[in-house]
Amino acid sequence: MTEAARAAAADPTGAQGAHPAPLALDGVPHGQPILDRLVALLDLEKIEENIFRGVSPSISPTRVFGGQVAGQALVAAGRTVPSERKVHSLHAYFIRGGDPRVPIVYEVDRIRDGRSFTTRRVVAVQHGKAIFSLSASFQVVEEGLEHATEMPKVPAPETLPTYAERTAPYREQLKAWATMPRPIDVRYVTDPPWVSKDSGPREQANNQVWMRADGKVPDDDLLHVCLLAYCSDMTLLDGVLARHGLNWGSDGVIGASLDHAMWFHRPFRADEWLLYDCVSPSASGGRGLATGRFFSADGQLVATVVQEGLMRLATESPL
Numbered sequence: 001m002t003e004a005a006r007a008a009a010a011d012p013t014g015a016q017g018a019h020p021a022p023l024a025l026d027g028v029p030h031g032q033p034i035l036d037r038l039v040a041l042l043d044l045e046k047i048e049e050n051i052f053r054g055v056s057p058s059i060s061p062t063r064v065f066g067g068q069v070a071g072q073a074l075v076a077a078g079r080t081v082p083s084e085r086k087v088h089s090l091h092a093y094f095i096r097g098g099d100p101r102v103p104i105v106y107e108v109d110r111i112r113d114g115r116s117f118t119t120r121r122v123v124a125v126q127h128g129k130a131i132f133s134l135s136a137s138f139q140v141v142e143e144g145l146e147h148a149t150e151m152p153k154v155p156a157p158e159t160l161p162t163y164a165e166r167t168a169p170y171r172e173q174l175k176a177w178a179t180m181p182r183p184i185d186v187r188y189v190t191d192p193p194w195v196s197k198d199s200g201p202r203e204q205a206n207n208q209v210w211m212r213a214d215g216k217v218p219d220d221d222l223l224h225v226c227l228l229a230y231c232s233d234m235t236l237l238d239g240v241l242a243r244h245g246l247n248w249g250s251d252g253v254i255g256a257s258l259d260h261a262m263w264f265h266r267p268f269r270a271d272e273w274l275l276y277d278c279v280s281p282s283a284s285g286g287r288g289l290a291t292g293r294f295f296s297a298d299g300q301l302v303a304t305v306v307q308e309g310l311m312r313l314a315t316e317s318p319l
């Protein structure tokens with residue numbers, strides 16, 4: 001791994017650096033040092049032509065966060081594509097839960113280099129088995145037709161409680177998720193599932209949050225896209241839970257990302273506020289489907305996301 005990635009994995013809280021990370025009101029590290037560690041984790045080590053290696057932070061859930069492996073896989077793909085070609089879509093499958101204790105090897109297949117489009121396929125491997133696969137398409141910048149749906153009217157992010165303030169009454173219920181370092185500033189517009197479950201099922205439920213990288217991100221277009229891929233796996237399936245008035249874990253819901261698709265429509269910066277508007281059109285067969293739209297603060301639609309996730313009750317058989 002790179003030296004920066006090694007340091008980020010060993011010290012995810014930022015406590016040992018020259019400039020220790022600031023603490024939120026609940027004592028959890030956040031801000032630029034924590035964001036820098038996430039950026040370092042996305043800086044994959046090239047170990048051979050078309051082969052890269054990434055790591056996970058030492059403080060992790062029981063499996064690798066899906067947004068991390070998606071972001072790292074997209075980095076691997078992008079490292080084999082000329083910088084003037086921008087990511088416009090990705091399609092991915094989560095095959096096995098990743099082990100955060102060991103490195104992940106990313107193998108890139110250069111499918112096609114055309115006049116306008118470039119296609120790459122990436123397989124993430126641990127313990128000799130594929131855990132994730134991604135196909136991504138890159139395009140030269142072109143002019144064409146323009147239209148987009150309007151952004152919902154929502155309160156400005158600065159008027160909303162911080163994540164620390166929002167989760168304060170629920171820290172025991174949220175457990176590790178309430179205490180992990182926070183590279184992403186998240187402000188809930190609608191109630192999160194651990195709150196909305198008390199109001200019961202809502203047929204037209206939307207899950208809306210403002211997000212931004214909690215610090216300054218270098219001027220690298222690919223990095224900003226990869227950070228958005230990382231963020232896109234956060235809160236997306238909450239829209240499924242809201243339809244049924246349920247919460248993760250405490251209501252016996254077992255979930256995991258199954259597949260994930262993104263389309264990038266317009267330029268954006270991951271360190272500026274983005275509204276993530278998510279809704280679930282369907283749930284069936286032990287799976288829930290969610291769609292999400294990212295809007296910039298000035299109302300531009302910048303990306304669309306679709307994900308299907310495992311949504312089983314604890315009484316059902318495991319994955």
